[in-house]
Amino acid sequence: MRALVQRVSEAWVTSAPDGGGPHEPVGRIGAGLVVLLGVTHSDDEATARRMAEKLWNLRIFEDDAGAMNRSAADEGAELLVVSQFTLYGDARKGRRPSFVAAARPEQAEPLVDRVVEHLRRLGAQVATGRFRTSMQVGLVNDGPVTLLVEVDDDGGAG
Incomplete structure (x- = not known):
């Protein structure tokens, strides 16, 4: 499992419905962490x-x-977790990345959900994106x- 983590003063994510249309807000946090989360084939519970x-x-807060x-945990910081299969993109060869190492949505979605559940059990306030939709993260x-x-x-x- 791979995460690109950014310390933020605020963040939000919007999502377009499956059929298209305008993006709607689905998650927002104040000070905390944005976590772009990628899942690979060998990942599990x-x-x-x-x-x-x-x-x-x-420990990335001052x-x-x-x-x-x-x-x-020390700061009581919020987290915004957004699924991001492209973190397993391999662009070492050619001009088009290969996503062979990224888990299929059927495997990845429940594992992203487990990360969010575990964070909440630890005491975190967690906002999320919406899986399998077009999202915009700010x-x-x-x-x-x-x-x-x-x-x-x-x-x-x-």
Whole structure:
């Protein structure tokens, strides 16, 4: 599982209905983290739990001395989680990315839901996008701080 994490002062996501039409607001947060979340074939419930714990406890908020020593858990920060299969795009060869490593929606959607559920069990306030729709994400990156976080199926984290 892979997440692109941005520390934000605010963020929102809109979604267009399946049949098209104008985008409508579906999620909004104040200060916290935007998490663009990608799922690969080997991910499972345990991977989802580890990712939620990693995100909630990732120390990327500044303490009184200005050091990144505080986590979303410490700050009571909100999270906006948006499914993002393109995080598993491979553009090393040619001009068109391959998405072979991205999990199919039938596998990815329940695992994204599990990450959100685990975050909520940990005490997080979580807003989400809407799976399998056209979404637009807006945010004000604070810092700017942006990290790539990976959790794999053998318990490792990157």
